[in-house]
Amino acid sequence: MTQRIRIIKTLIIAFSLSFPFSVNAQSVEEIIKGRKAMFSENYQNAKKISILLKSKKIEEAKPLLKKISDNYKKLLDYFPENSKEGFKTEALPSIWENKDEFNALMQKASDDIIKLAKAIETAEDLRKVQKELMWSNCTACHSRFRAPH
Numbered sequence: 001m002t003q004r005i006r007i008i009k010t011l012i013i014a015f016s017l018s019f020p021f022s023v024n025a026q027s028v029e030e031i032i033k034g035r036k037a038m039f040s041e042n043y044q045n046a047k048k049i050s051i052l053l054k055s056k057k058i059e060e061a062k063p064l065l066k067k068i069s070d071n072y073k074k075l076l077d078y079f080p081e082n083s084k085e086g087f088k089t090e091a092l093p094s095i096w097e098n099k100d101e102f103n104a105l106m107q108k109a110s111d112d113i114i115k116l117a118k119a120i121e122t123a124e125d126l127r128k129v130q131k132e133l134m135w136s137n138c139t140a141c142h143s144r145f146r147a148p149h
Contacts, residue, residue: 032087035078038071046134053126065117068134072110076103090147102145109137 026034045064052061079095079102095102116133123129 028083029087031078031080031083032089032091035075035083035091036089038075038078042068042071043138046138049134050130053120053130058120061120062117065113069110069113069117072106072113075106090149092145092147095145098144102141105137105141105145109141112137 045068049061049064049068052058052064079091079099081096083089084091084093084096112133116130119129119133120126
């Protein structure tokens with residue numbers, strides 16, 4: 001699959017995720033691919049934010065921060081019991097075994113991104129505050145809930 005087709009598919013999935021829907025009405029494949037697309041979008045946006053903050057383009061980073069926060073909230077609905085396997089999911093069983101902990105981490109990540117959006121206004125060390133409020137949540141989740149690759 002070419003890079004262009006992958007980008008188009010990711011955009012279509014991301015676009016479709018911006019409308020209200022019921023996860024229960026989606027197939028397992030759509031759910032897994034949807035959550036993978038949101039995590040991928042969050043990572044791509046986080047990388048863009050790092051570049052923007054390094055260049056002191058704080059206002060340009062804010063909409064990306066909002067999008068990441070919103071995605072984390074949506075992700076709370078993207079781990080139903082029937083989506084544990086298949087479609088190259090990297091989600092570990094520990095998500096469903098520790099659902100409250102996982103959900104709390106998704107909510108914390110969303111909240112921390114909003115805190116980051118406020119903190120970048122006055123932070124002296126943007127890299128440090130970004131590490132504390134964004135990247136540390138990625139690491140915490142990946143170490144406990146995502147299969148290594």
